[in-house]
Amino acid sequence: MTVPVITIDGPSGAGKGTAARLIALELGFHLLDSGAIYRILGLAATDAQIELDDIDSLVSLSNSLDLSFPYNAEGTEIVLNGVSVGDQLRTQAVADAASQVAVHPPVREALMGLQRRQARAPGLVGDGRDLGTIVFPDANLKIFLDASVEVRAERRYLELIQSGQTVERSAILRDLEIRDVRDRTRKVAPLVPADDAYVIDSSDKTAAEVVADVRDLCRAKGLA
Numbered sequence: 001m002t003v004p005v006i007t008i009d010g011p012s013g014a015g016k017g018t019a020a021r022l023i024a025l026e027l028g029f030h031l032l033d034s035g036a037i038y039r040i041l042g043l044a045a046t047d048a049q050i051e052l053d054d055i056d057s058l059v060s061l062s063n064s065l066d067l068s069f070p071y072n073a074e075g076t077e078i079v080l081n082g083v084s085v086g087d088q089l090r091t092q093a094v095a096d097a098a099s100q101v102a103v104h105p106p107v108r109e110a111l112m113g114l115q116r117r118q119a120r121a122p123g124l125v126g127d128g129r130d131l132g133t134i135v136f137p138d139a140n141l142k143i144f145l146d147a148s149v150e151v152r153a154e155r156r157y158l159e160l161i162q163s164g165q166t167v168e169r170s171a172i173l174r175d176l177e178i179r180d181v182r183d184r185t186r187k188v189a190p191l192v193p194a195d196d197a198y199v200i201d202s203s204d205k206t207a208a209e210v211v212a213d214v215r216d217l218c219r220a221k222g223l224a
């Protein structure tokens with residue numbers, strides 16, 4: 001049986017995570033936050049003092065990860081090997097480490113099975129960078145959610161401030177720009193829309209408006 005899959009790819013801060021969670025909630029589908037996988041790997045490598053270009057060690061670390069993403073209307077929980085890991089993933093340092101470990105093809109390959117296994121009945125909504133292009137090339141609906149870098153930086157700033165972190169607006173913008181270039185220009189699985197992706201620009205939209213757009217596309221595809 002093939003399980004329906006919806007992918008939402010795009011740059012950091014475009015609102016992928018919220019849109020994916022709300023659509024998954026409406027459809028009763030499972031959720032895959034693929035960025036969290038790269039963040040966990042970046043964090044685990046840093047904690048274990050593994051260099052972010054030590055590919056062999058990163059691959060064996062990747063093979064030891066067992067993850068699930070229970071969620072509700074308020075948010076998504078990330079459960080690693082049975083333990084909930086939360087806010088520690090949402091720092092700029094971890095985001096940067098994630099983007100660095102994500103450039104290595106063997107690491108991406110090692111994480112493929114973990115991501116594909118999340119496609120279980122009754123369906124999956126996943127968000128990331130390469131879900132529609134590489135991980136789920138046959139997805140039933142592919143969205144590419146974009147927004148201007150200024151809007152994305154402002155959203156990330158508010159998110160970090162709300163979670164109690166002390167951050168500078170200008171540093172967030174600079175980090176996002178560096179990460180964008182790295183994610184868009186890497187040789188393997190760069191951040192690009194799939195040929196058959198629907199591009200939505202969320203710069204001037206609320207989360208509810210983005211979800212309404214995605215819901216319409218789901219209906220058009222017979223998924224809702």
Ligand code: DC
Nearest residue numbers: 012034035038098099102128129130
């Ligand atoms: O979506 P995020 O900000 O949590 O992702 C963190 C980093 O992980 C991002 O800068 C690049 C990497 N990533 C990736 O390479 N492929 C994915 N499918 C998801 C994230």
